[in-house]
Amino acid sequence: MDKIPILRMGPFLLVTIQIDLYDRLALNLETDLINMVHKTGARGVLIDISAVSIVDSFMGRILGNIASMTRVLDAETVVVGMQPAVAITLIELGLSLHGVHTALDVERGMALLQTKHSLDDEMAGDDADDTE
């Protein structure tokens, strides 16, 4: 059975999808990622789809699910590297990936996660000050 590896990078999880996805594989990735977020307490998930040549409605839904599920576990998901043809096709298909953060490439995606992470820290810091 194929499996998509999930790497841990500090407070974030990194997934690079390099094989063609079929439904079961995408569903397993969803479950694995959510379990990993829970287990590691990760604050962000970065999914690199630059090697993915098509995203259909099912895979689009899985990406949306992952974003919503990680959010309720207090982790942000950002999808990076979408090919232009995939973006055009997704929107025409009717999927706008509402609620999913996106970035052009891994570098910008990481920067986005860092910003969100440090914002959270600052707010936590403020809260601590207030209670003093």
Next chain:
Amino acid sequence: MLMTLSKDSMSITREQDVVPCRNRVKEVAVKIGMGIVNQTKLVTAASELVRNILRYADSGEVLIEVVSKGRESGIRLTFSDKGPGIADINLAMQDGYSTGRSLGLGLPGTKRLVNEFDIKSTVGQGTVVTILKWKNG
């Protein structure tokens, strides 16, 4: 007049079959010189329709044809199954309607991705969906 230049068929019996099917469609699209955006739209449409076969009928067949009309060439895909059929095609073609647990984008979304879309279904006998994408369509 529409002429068929080549023909190839694949059977769809399990979930993993969607991968070779997408690859085969892509190969043919590359071969006739279809651009990357149209290729992606066609392959995505094929992926949606293969999923429908697997979800509603368990198994079926895909026919991949290279067709031409005048100077224009394109790819026609026919997805047939002997599943339960669709009782109300107009309803099934509406955005957001689904009898399965999905977003209900499959059929109407697929129609938006291709140049020609035809669906025939008889309850209890099965469904045939034919799509056509012109090389420069």
